[in-house]
Amino acid sequence: MIGALIFIGDELICGAIENTNSVFAGRILTSYGFEIGEIVTLPDKIEIISEYLKNLIEKYEFLIICGGLGPTDDDLTNLAVAKAFNLELKENKDFLSAIYSAKEYRKSQEIAKKMALIPEGAIPLSKNFSSAGYLLKIKNKSLFFLPGVPYQFENLLQTEVIPKLLELFPERTKRIIKTLRFFDLNETDLNQVISSLPEDILSPIKIGYYPIFPELKLILQGKEEKDLEVFINKLKETFLPYLVSEKDKSLPQVIGELLKTREEKLATAESCTGGMLASIITSVSGSSLYFDRGFVTYSPESKIELLGVKKETIEKFDVVSYEVAMEMAEGVRKKTKVDYALSITGFAGPTGGTPENPVGTVYIGFSYKNKIKAFRFSLSGDRNQIQLLASYTSLDILRRYLLYGESFFSYRFATGIKERTF
């Protein structure tokens, strides 16, 4: 049940694109209990592709090979397969007719038909696409060849490859995997507490720490449900406020579920995050049930005109301040019938900042009931990281309030808090 993955493409080697297929394949195979022994990324060169096909087939039960099946001159996978295993390439009639009827190849059929030349013995994985991929059995090992286009790769992996693998390896180790997500928690602090847990709680669990900015994932694998439950309950004793989800749900998803259950609504006002907070909230399908509107008040004028922030407040305290964050949140509540408002004003960098409020300084306003709180944060990272961390932190402030009331408002990078009522 141990396989390996081969990703082919100069674009991966020279870092022109991210390998999202590797992430997807790793996740889905692992969650089904399959083990991946190694992942290899190769350039568009027949020699090395051929060499790895021959080597890895000796070490592993199955291989998944991604990329190089397309029509352009740098697509060489089929030639490499032919070389590695001494096979002829034959024109597959089903592939050919799919290519001829595809809209996207209407003007380039002579080039596109190269994709129909596949190794003898290859079993197409699907007839739906013009680049369907195929299965090849060599020395009783299963080699799955898939196109590199992510949408096609993910689809074929899910609908064709996984079911075939499940048939081939019915006795795979059944493991239960639980993915916990934390926010505002340091990996080493978590590790320290975990490694001091009693042996009987610790030993049945395989633990992986995966920082995935700005969250921290903890992937736990065990054979028995109850071992995992005991372990997780132990973690909650120390880390409850930082635990966003036990089901690998993201912060915006958790916010959505909480607000939907309470039938409450949220609106936002952002400056330095420029729409990112609203975008994160609305990345969740169905968010229209609890998200009404967002203001991206990027200029001082727009804060005054749209939210009623007072010109005098900006002049006295500067646009990046507790007071402006509070007036922004208050403005949202006054102009909109929502239960909660979140506001963000700060310096995302790399330019900007003042001696008192350098780049990374962010004020987050939170209004609930008749109250308004503003938190000051000192965040690090590049522009995108600061925007992301500020957006997530504001959502997490709301999350902690919804779950724990006003008990858990302290954060690692918070440097102050002010509040007032309406």
Place this chain on the structure above:
Amino acid sequence: MIGALIFIGDELICGAIENTNSVFAGRILTSYGFEIGEIVTLPDKIEIISEYLKNLIEKYEFLIICGGLGPTDDDLTNLAVAKAFNLELKENKDFLSAIYSAKEYRKSQEIAKKMALIPEGAIPLSKNFSSAGYLLKIKNKSLFFLPGVPYQFENLLQTEVIPKLLELFPERTKRIIKTLRFFDLNETDLNQVISSLPEDILSPIKIGYYPIFPELKLILQGKEEKDLEVFINKLKETFLPYLVSEKDKSLPQVIGELLKTREEKLATAESCTGGMLASIITSVSGSSLYFDRGFVTYSPESKIELLGVKKETIEKFDVVSYEVAMEMAEGVRKKTKVDYALSITGFAGPTGGTPENPVGTVYIGFSYKNKIKAFRFSLSGDRNQIQLLASYTSLDILRRYLLYGESFFSYRFATGIKERTF
């Protein structure tokens, strides 16, 4: 001058995180003229790490090994190195004192000091970090060991590894690399035109096609500046409207430069993209010079209250329509002194849609001078892809207008257009 990269970590194998270090390393090494022969990703297992260290050192001049240098129990790189090359691990005093003074390990020093045990002969790459990485020379090959935390990896690669590589290999092939970005262009259409170019124009250039949704990157490598210029001019004859940048700049960066030069301003009104358009615009530092405000009018009420969209228009044509898109854009122009307004209303999915306007239908409004245009699009993909494609398309409509006036308003997925004046 050919090296290989090894990335170590179960979190990469099982897809828990994306390998951004691989992208960074690939890009920076390639741009300096170094060739990467292969990239291997391994689990946290001493045996296979050790095996690959021994194998790859025979095939390549240098190796860059990333990950497994941390303090947690799954960090095994140093042990694997010791095993592979029969070396002892020794406590490095500089590392140790850096760990003892680091804020983040204040509460976990006993665990953290494991990071100071490095192979004999290892030369630390920096004294600035508590996880600095090191250089090891084996059989006259250079092995660079770097931490997996992206900020540290990128920093060390840039400031320590690249300079050392440049010293080691002064005769590397100097290549000029130009990265072109296209939008709304199909890879096979581009390839078809390219492969029909005259031999003398084509042969000096190495070409890579890299779809990076929603753009398409074309990476051109050549020895002479003039060969690249001739080639690019040939491409422009056919593909000018689709060419976003010859300097690998993204669409929001290009929009920023165009608006700044013209001293003009933009504001936005979004529904189904929920803040993503504003977020993309403001991802560019300095965007406050040309971006004033964005409205995220996620509910019908907010469209009416904030933008002056007429209730009757929504009732007659539905909120996802040409007419509402135009009234949203018009509302932005009327309430704000900006030169351009972009609006988006549609069904991003997966839920929603009507028989006439299924999921993926997006109306984009564009207002300039005294005109308002609305375009209807039929987009495919998941929710995030539809939001991203809609956001990018709206920016591209503005880009083409700024560069070419009203000549190039046709798009692959556009299914209609309406217009009126104020």
